[in-house]
Amino acid sequence: MGNSKKVILLGNFGVGKTSLVRQYVFRKFSDDYMTTIGVRIDKKMVAVNGQEVSMIIWDVAGESTHQKIPNSYKLGAHGIIYVIDVLRPSTYLSIEKEISSLEDLLPNVPIVKVANKIDLLTEKERIEIVNNLPLNDYVLCSAKNGSNVEDAFNKLAESLI
Amino acid sequence: MKLQDFKSKFLQSWVQFVLMDEKGNLMETCNTLFSFPENYGNLFDEIPFLDSISQTLADLKLGAEVAYPCINVELLDFKGFCDYVFYKIDYNNQHRILWILMNFSDHYTHLIDLQQQRNESVIQKELLEIEKKNAILAGELLKYKNEELKRIQKLKTAFFSKVSHEIRTPINGILGIAQLLRENKDPETVEEYAGIIFETSKHLSTIVNDVLDLSKIESDKISFEKISFDIRSVVSAVTAAFVYLGKEKGIQVISNVWDNVPKLIVGDQVRISQILYNLLSNSLKFTKEGKISLDVQVHSIQGDQIEIRFEIKDTGIGISAENLARIFEPYEQATADTTRNYGGTGLGLHIVQQLIKRQNGSIDVASEPDKGTTFTFVIPFEISAAEPSKVTDDTSINRNLKILVGEDNPLNQKILTEFIKKWGFRHETVDNGHGVITKLGQSAFDLIILDYKMPEMDGLETLQFMRANFGEEINAIPVILFTGELDQAILDKFNKLNVRSVLNKPIEPKLLLDTIAKIFYNEPRVSHFDLHYAIEMTDGNKMLIHDMIDIFITTMPEEFQKMKELLAHGDLAALRKAVHKVKPNFHYMGIRKARKILDLLEKDLDSGKHKAQLPTKINSLQQITEAAIERLKVEKLNWVN
Known part of the structure; x- marks a missing residue:
């Protein structure tokens, strides 16, 4: 116990939350889509500014809105990673509303927005899509090739200290 | 509810209860799903899930519960899906946490398949x-x-x-x-x-x-030169033509280049002139009264990179908002009436836009019907590190130039030779490459003007023959080449053969004279003076301008002689008057460098300070004047009626 932080991964189903955790914790990736039900918990120790932090990551089954997720999952969360799929507008069309509702439910809890699957875009498409995303300050990630995955979790870890 | 009640309620093969204190120390369990080893440590330390909810459990009120459905569990030797419920209870007057694990693995595993299908389908x-x-x-x-x-x-x-x-x-x-x-x-x-x-x-x-x-x-065949040029000279030369044309229509044409615009920039002088000429000519065409102004200023500057902003403003008929959107499109004019009333092909503005775009610049237009139109364009340039080099040849050499002309077209021959004679140069003319080769073997020439397309032996073959068969002396003679099809491929060909300048046909006498002057002075012909003021003052009267230049050329050496004598005699009051007297002459000729020294001289003579520096300043002034006179002698030829 001690410096443990509960981090929950939220976002629509199929956006790659489980893949991000697998890449971050185990450095593994599989192209097969295996849906998550309920929640799966993993743990990773990270050093932030010379301080050791135990990130207990709750990989929560994807839903179109966090309101469909049991409140107990969110209770006591220290940080949130909200994941979208850059290829599916349905995963980010309501992101403004979702983030705002999460901020109301969990005031002062940092939220990192992650745009996943950028490996599937060309540079031109990436610029075009990113420019049209609602909100800004996304971490552009690829769970498949690991690009920026560590950065996304580290960004959240830094804000937890 | 007492612990015993919980036990009786939940004690099933698919349920396990775990009793622990508020710090996570294991107290009792029923071992139905898994067994804790004997030396198993603190539950909060051993089980990440419990660690992450330890604060929630601490905050739980006595008698309250918190439930976590569908937890993917991998704990000790148990693997499956459970629902968790945590109760805070009173046990022997101590607060305890009762953790109930209900194994619903079969149910949830079945759900996974359904969920997977639903998600994949969506x-x-x-x-x-x-x-x-x-x-x-x-x-x-x-x-x-x-x-x-x-x-x-x-x-x-x-x-x-x-x-x-x-x-x-x-x-x-x-x-x-x-x-x-x-x-x-x-x-x-x-x-x-x-x-x-x-x-x-x-x-x-x-x-x-x-x-x-x-x-x-x-066809994307247009190319842009990158050479150092004097932007003020370009603006002055282009505006001069329009001052004259404007006067005929009763329209005032003025131009202004801001002081912070560098003297020399690197870019394509010809294309800049073309853009300015096109826009000014457009303004002049559509303006019936009022004025047209050209303003040139620095848009941005970073290191040796500069963006220059050109603004052409007129008080003409203007363009409606609807038509404004189409004016840069090719083959378009604002309205059909425009074509009927003003003529033109509707290509000018499109060409201007493309020329600007291909130099990485941009163009904007703002207009109001009956009020006028403003075209603004910005083009990036490099600031030239090169300063104009000193004159090495004197004008007498220039005026005695002997030019060999190779041109087969009788009309072009006539035009070339008439202008060459008018400028005071000597010439010999032949109509093909063989003639050029023969003449070069017979007498000495200072310059060769060649046509690219000639019968029997064309310009290219002539040059190739010269480079291969003649010695250094003949090959050092500068060559100007005329061609009807100027493109990069031709330029590359002739650059390899060391041609000094390739000019487009039809022959433009002014451009040819500029080129000759540039070759023999090694710099732009008009860089030491600016006749813009003289043109404005005389309404473009050619003879008057010619005479003004002539008076400057003939009187200034005498004035310097006089100033030097006065300085030698220490008559500073008379020297002050002499300086004051010549000042307007420099103003008329637009010799800016000299005007600064004149101001300093007047100041020193008024205050009586820096007397020791007077000879240096007068010498500097004389050098600047002499350099300007050398160029004005050539310029004067342009102003003969």
């Missing part, structure tokens, strides 16, 4: 929708492109029919007048007919140049 549907939308967009884009292509094709057809009319009309006119000229010997009528032919040819030349420029732009 995702597939979404991706299909996106593909459909993309296909619709691609179809619309294709449709738009086809329509645009059709529209351009239609405009091109209309344009070529218009251009063929525009070209045929002046050609027929020229032929008709030429026929009349042959039949009429009356000097006044001949003069009048020659004037008509000249004006009509100029108009025809504009149309042909526009069409050729557009064709080059569209």
Whole structure:
């Protein structure tokens, strides 16, 4: 116990939350889509500014809105990673509303927005899509090739200290 | 509820209870799903899930519960899905946490399959929708492109029919007048007919140049030079022509280059002139009264990179907002009336826009009907590190230039030789490369002017022969080449053969003289003076300007002689008067460098300070004046009526 932080991964189903955790914790990736039900918990120790932090990551089954997720999952969360799929507008069309509702439910809890699957875009498409995303300050990630995955979790870890 | 009640309620094979204290120390369990080893440590330390909810459990009120459904559990030797419920209870007067684990693995495993199918189907549907939308967009884009292509094709057809009319009309006119000229010997009528032919040819030349420029732009064959040039000279030279033309219409044409614009910049002087000429000519065409101004200033500067902003503003007929959007499109004019009333091919502004765009610049237009139009364009340049080099040759060499002309077309021969004579140079003319080779073996020349396309031996073959067979002395003679098809490939060919300058046909005498002066002075001809003020002051009166230059050239050496004598005698009061007397002359000739020294001299003479520096300042002034005089001697030739 001690410096443990509960981090929950939220976002629509199929956006790659489980893949991000697998890449971050185990450095593994599989192209097969295996849906998550309920929640799966993993743990990773990270050093932030010379301080050791135990990130207990709750990989929560994807839903179109966090309101469909049991409140107990969110209770006591220290940080949130909200994941979208850059290829599916349905995963980010309501992101403004979702983030705002999460901020109301969990005031002062940092939220990192992650745009996943950028490996599937060309540079031109990436610029075009990113420019049209609602909100800004996304971490552009690829769970498949690991690009920026560590950065996304580290960004959240830094804000937890 | 007491622990015993919980036990009796939940004690089933698929349920396990774990009793722990508030710090996570294990107290009791029933071992139905898994067994804790004997030395198992603190539950909060051992089980990450419990660690992450330890604060929630601490905050739980006595008698309250918190439930976590569907937890994917891998704990000790148990693997499956459980629902967790945590109760805070009173056990022997101590607060305890009772953790109930209910194994629903079968139920949840079955759910996974259903959920997987549902999610995959939704995702597939979404991706299909996106593909459909993309296909619709691609179809619309294709449709738009086809329509645009059709529209351009239609405009091109209309344009070529218009251009063929525009070209045929002046050609027929020229032929008709030429026929009349042959039949009429009356000097006044001949003069009048020659004037008509000249004006009509100029108009025809504009149309042909526009069409050729557009064709080059569209085939991406246009190239841009990167050479150091004096932007003030370009502005001054372009404006001078319009001051004169404007005066005839009663329109004032003025230009201003801000002081912070560097003297020399690196870019394509000819293309900048072309853009300015086009925009000013457009303004002049559409302005009936008022004025036209050209303002040049620094837009941004970073290191040796500079963006220069050019603004051309007129008080003309203006353009409506609706038509403004179309004016840069090729083959378009603001309205059909514009073509009827003002003529033109509708290509000028498109060419201007493309020339600017291809130099990484941008152009904007703002206009209000009946108020006027403002074109603003910004082009990036490099600031030139080169300063104008000192004059090495004196004017007497220049005026005694002997030029060998290789040109087969009798009309071009006539034009070239007439102007060469007018400028005071000597020449010999031949009509093919063989003639050039023969002449070069017979006498010495200072300059060779060659036509690219000549019979028997063309310009290229002539140069190749010269480079291969003649010695250093002949190959050091500068060569100016004329061609009807100026493109990068031709430029590259002749650059390899060390041609000093390649000029486009038709022959432009002023440009040729500029080029000659540049070769022999090794810098732009007008960089040491600016006649803009003189042109404005005299309303462009050529003779008057010629005389002003002449007076400056002849009187200034005497004035310096006088100043030096006064300085030697220590008569500073008279020297002050002499300096004051010559000051306006420098102003008329636009010799800016000299004006600064004159101001300092006057100040020193008034205050009586820095007397020791007076000879240095007068010498500097004299050097600047002499350098300007050398160039003015050539410039003067342009102002002969």
